[in-house]
Amino acid sequence: MTETAATRPDLPATWEPGEYESDLYQQWVDAGYFTADAASDKPAFSIVIPPPNVNGSLHMGHAFEHVLMDALSRRRRMQGYEVLWLPGMDHAAIAMQAMVEKQLVADGSSRHDLGRDKFIERVWQAKEEIGGTIGEQMRRLGDSVDWSRERFTMDEGLSRAVQTVFKKMYDDGLIYRAERLVNWSPTLRTAISDIEVKYQEVDGELVSFRYGSLDDAQPHIVVATTRLETMLGDTAIAVHPDDERYRDLVGTSLEHPFLDRRIPVIADDYVDPEFGSGAVKITPAHDPNDFAMGQRHDLPMPTIMDATGTIADTGTQFDGLDRFEARKAVREALAEQGRIVKEVRPYRHSVGHSERTGEPIEPRLSLQWWVKVDTLAKAAGDAVRNGDTVVHPKSLEPRWFGWVDDMHDWCISRQLWWGHRIPIWYGPDGEEICVGPDEQAPEGYVQDTDVLDTWFSSGLWPFSTMGWPDDTADLRKFYPTSVLVTGYDILFFWVARMMMFGTYVADTFGDRDTPVPFRDLFLHGLVRDERGQKMSKSKGNGIDPLDWVQNYGADALRFTLARGARPGADLSVGESNAQDSRNFATKLFNATKFALMNGARVDELPSPSELTDADRWILGRLEEVRAEADSGLESYEFGKACEALYHFAWDEFCDWYLEIAKVQIASGAADSTAIVLGVVLDKLLRLLHPVIPFVTETLWRSVTGGESVTIAQWPTPDAEPVDAAAAGRITDMQRLVTEIRRFRSDQGLKPGQRVSARIVGLDAAGLAEQAAVIDALAKLNQPDEAFTATATVEVALSSGVTEVQIDTSGKVDVAAERKRLEKDLAAARKEQAGCEGKLGNEQFLSKAPDAVVDKIRTRLAVAIADVERIERLLDGLPVA
Template identity: 45%
Template sequence: MSEQKNLSKTYDPKVVEEKWYQHWENSNYFKADADINKPHFSIVMPPPNVTGMLHLGHALDNTLQDILTRYKRMRGFNTLWLPGTDHAGIATQARVEAQLSSEGTSKDELGREKFIEKAWQWKEEYGSTITKQLRKLGTSCDWSRERFTMDEGCSEAVKEVFVRLYNKGLIYQGNYIVNWCPHCETTISDIEVEHVDEDGKLYYIKYLTEDGTDFLTIATTRPETMFGDTAVAVHPEDTRYAHLIGTNLVLPFVNKPIPIIADTYVESEFGTGAVKITPAHDPNDFEMGKRHNLSEVVVIDSKGIMNDNAGMFSGMDRYECRKKVIEELEKQGLLIKADDHGHAVGHCYRCSTVIEPRVSKQWFVKMQPLAEPAIKVVKEGKVKFVPERFSKVYLDWLDNIRDWCISRQLWWGHRIPVWYCQDCDELICTKDEPKVCPKCESTHLEQDKDVLDTWFSSGLWPFSTLGWPQDTKDLQRYYPTSVLVTGRDIIFFWVARMIFTSLEFMGEVPFKEVFIHGLVLDAKGRKMSKSLGNGVDPLEVIEQNGADVLRFMLITGNTPGNDIRFQFERLESARNFANKIWNATRFVLMNLDDYEEGKFTPEYNMSDKWILSRYNSTIKDVTRYLENYELGEAGRKLYDFIWNEFCDWYVELAKARLYNKENTAVRYTAQNVLATVLKGTMELLHPVMPFLTEEIWQVLPHEGETIMLTSWPEENEDLINSEIEEQMNLAMEVIRTIRNLRSEVNVPLGKKADSILITHNEKSFNILMMAKEYIKSLATVDNLEIEIEMKDEPEQSVSAVTKGVEIFLSLKGLVDVEKEKARLNKELDKVNKEIERLDKKLSNEGFIRKAPADVIEKEKEKLVSYGADKDALLGRINSLG
């Protein structure tokens, strides 16, 4: 047993949290040991960007992971939570370029090699910012195993995977439609495109028939791309245009014939039902172009400037071109009208530039062969989604998978391991830089300039971080990992890629379960963003309230997969909860000064048996909730038990025995139960609120160095007693009812009242007799009579009935009856006036005719409520005689 200590008067999370995290990390409590032959639990952290700052999404995601990790560690598992960061290609390059600009230079002036050196310097200086912030949250990662997607081991894995996939024919180079950012001058993935609703125009333009005698009107939002049109499409069942299918139109400005084709993709109701097809600048047109063997004419270059194919508009910015095209169409009489049209426009997530879909030569992964086994493992239950409904989201995406563009036009990232011979054009794909061309033996070799999509390296995260392609101890012990915790917004882009790469290279799933959580929204249910100014900085929340409070607030009231609203009221509730625990602990400690464990054999009374039953039921429920990823329910259960049952009831019930210094055995039992239940409850709460629980656990009687490594509480089924709980529930309900009666008639807090309890049920009678002292103490009752039959109803009393027990509370000598009657009659007058007012209002035909239905309904509800108030007041007045 530890030496008894004290707690400060008030809970200061800053002092507590800084102290304990440093102690935990310095003591290597987070560290896993691959040599320990115990059941293992492993989890990899979704790597945040090295450019990132901690936001509420990170806070939620890492809190959930930390709860699971701490829980499994206490259950005796050999536990590894592996942290790391992502190199974030576009974001990091943008940061370094901005730094260079402030220094009066640029990446192009430096050259690729010097720029990469600068990027590594930036990473070393700023890349640990977010991992330091994660520590403030309490994350119990094994920081000794921290990884980076561009560290030596991960880079080795990336090259190995690329070369194997290339040699297998699953990586190829080709022209394809991609998301292109003209500002960053690179392709970006679908997840990096942010769609924003914008007000635009829908332009109606005449395309003349080839003989010039007629025209077809097409509707488009992007007239600047018309130079790349290679067809006009209509729906095959649209009778308006059936006779024109197979004929040609003349493309304005370019004056070349383009065919009218039929395709079911066209929506007859949109615009005129005839749409221009630009395969090189629209993903849907690109697919249609493939179906109809249309050519791809690129008209906008990598900087968003019109190229030579735009003729007289060449050299213009795409938006300037749009304006000039519309002016010229009007001059030629080819613009019919321009309607207002709202639509979603894709923007680059990093610089907010409007994305330009564009055909370009890129590297791709063939997805169909990789998707099939990834679909199979989910359908067979080898990978389970929690909640299960997200498996459908995953499967729907993989069923309609397109080849994955993996090349990016950046300098920062994993450079594609492909070299080109400058003499014979041989393509060489190899992990190590070749010295000579294997075909012509030339030494004039040049590496591909592109780097790989960031998702390519993060898709290998579950096994590359454990040492693959080497057969390491960590890989043998911790792969496959136990669970992945991540947000619903990256199921497609990360979860699916980890599954199919792991199946391809490890022959096994990367994790058995995927625990999906929602997004953290603001109080109004909106996504947090800079533009709305509704973001909340978790570091500020931690500074003001503590990490435990933020953690508890984030997980309670939340169910797996659903979004959560950040509300400061809930944060305050969590802070009050922490203070409640702190103050209850201080009270317990003040009464443990002479406590010596094992000094007596506890002799439990009804309240002891009740709290031990509730405690063991709580262990059982919390354990079940954690095993089923219902972390919010676990938090709610602990809140209810600690606040309502332990603090508000048992601590109060124990006071009389604690203050009984003469009967040390009775005092000891109360001390023993308080210390045992409080310590065990802190162990149950530890995964959720690690700092507070460590501080409290250390000052309670305990064994061991840290709560982190103590054993998880095990329920004792023998102590779970539904009969005792039923008995105490009756006693507590009677106490609540007496308290309510006292409150209703304004009995002063310190004054004791006499009470009579009548029950015709012998079982209830016996329970009330056993609980008599509890009722007297907690309901502030002086003389308490408990009877089977009523003898004489007391004068000047109020009454109520609960659970078959009639309760009479005597007011004699406690309340000035006449004064109380006067007060109640005054309230009754106010209520009667409101009832009269509402009656008149609802009888007024003019009001009923003009007022909205919801306003009328609210007035009716008020009338019903005031009626109930009137009945209650009359009842109270009558009870006073």
């Protein structure tokens, strides 16, 4: 396409991203570039956003995966796909309820004062007040999401999907109610999921106390615990079956110090006879391992705490005490009885804490709703084994199978008010029915008070957001989704749930091939600080991505994250990375501005014969980099793609071709050079656009006069083959210029200081066409009749050694040059000696492969030649 300068917008004087990014983003949205058309005949590409919590804000981990999802979406859009990137947020049941309850407490109230309906109204109000924060942050990042399809896990459509799945699973016998051990939060008064439990080392006390007689000659057993209050719920003492110390006690019972019951002594292989006394107390209702043992031995499982963590219903003096108060009181009471053995000793151990409240969680036996996962988990595993979903990187497949092949039944109920209420209703005579979305419970029935775990509704996200259970145009066009981009750290908690639900409801999609919710699963790592430490509030090393957007621009943030992205690997970032990326955007801007000032335009390229070696070289390199970047983005190797584009743009286009272009323009090749500049920039900016959309949009419009790079065609393979011969000559020219520059630097010559020089062998090297370029880049003057060389630089090129004779009289520091050459001579002699030593070693020669020996002989020949050359150069230096 040919564009006149009049149709192309002018570039600003400098690139200040904060002045342009918001307007550019709004232009894209207003133009409808991100709005997907389900009726389109284009091939579909779809991504659903991992929904962030509605009460939160985007942290660096969010920004990381948003950049990757956006890069994929923008590239596919340019490739001609109908792209749907669907945004939305999670209702974050525990987080939102905790936030609003905290507000109520500050106002001197509580949710119980309001009542359930009023409290839920209050949460909806809070959602409306803060729900726009994340959306604004996504806009500032440049997310090309379809805002017309934004969803929320508590909106009407998704609620209908939740009820539909629950009823289907209930009717299929996959959902049941049972008493099991759960993670309990006494502050929130609810069960919480494993992902909401964070383990940390704490200082505690290991207390050893005595069951049975205080007389050593009579039956007794010593046990130890860090949670002394749980002994009020002990229902057994366990020892190893082969432990001779306790063989006579197995099958007997010992009196409980505070309860009117005796505690049986049982034998179980779980017990380690080498640890402590070799005996352990068993509290089935308050410890996961004890619960399993209680099931094996059919032990009673009394719960000794209420929902607030207060000791209750034990019939002891400890009832009414908080669990930590009870811990101290029980110890004192045992001490009074003489049952504390030895001294209480400090003990540092790992304790689970609630992520939301910071309190130690309490393992607690509780009546909850559960999902039977065995068949669901098998289907999720088989989906990857069969190749229906492909995990990237493949190295994380074992982690996937480790989760789904050993999954335990899932507790889906939460004792909260905010969330999807469990659609189970109870009749006046104990009847239990599950009510679907289009059904009504009989009169007089009462609904279960619990709500569903947030992961239940978010597990339906890929298809519930597109209108399931209805047969919608979006589902027909965009489901299953093309790829899920998420962190490996929530592989089990979210990804496994989606895969289980997706495979479970696959038969509801008719005869379409939709066995999985996503075709590809791309797992990225964690974003860490520049020291490799995990970012956290407690460490104070977190980075707000919006701070970087403010200080360096969205493109700088995006390029930093994408450049460091490698499948499954963590990346470390710091301020210097953002500065480097900002400098890259500035470099690109300045290069484009220079090109436009010199007439750069997009037009049909002249025939190869009309182009210079440098033209053909840069076009060939562009094609090679296009293929490399294309391959990287296709295989989720974002880092490789960005590295290739960065080094081409900075090292080859800006540092070499632009300098060559100045010479070509001055020598009369302005028209063809302008076209090459325009063509290269057009394609380079399109290749960079998915990662750095703002600066590339501004530059591409100015270069091409086109509407928007957002909807420009993605670069395709060039029909013109890469000119390897031209590339080889330019490589030789670069090597020659680099060596001359190195010599100049060693001599302390100023960068702009010109010296006279004669290059011997330029024609033989095929570089005659580059003579003017070499002179310009190396700051050389053609010699006059009185020219006398004072120094010689020999450069090994592909065609042989080329000699550069330079007159540095009055300009060269002879002592510095002698020092440089002596350093090179020492290195060459060391290489020579090393090679001679190996070739003189008969043992080495008898064992080394012929290819290795030949390589060393070649190295020796090169070293000998270098020694002779450098000695000759030293001899030619003037006497100081």
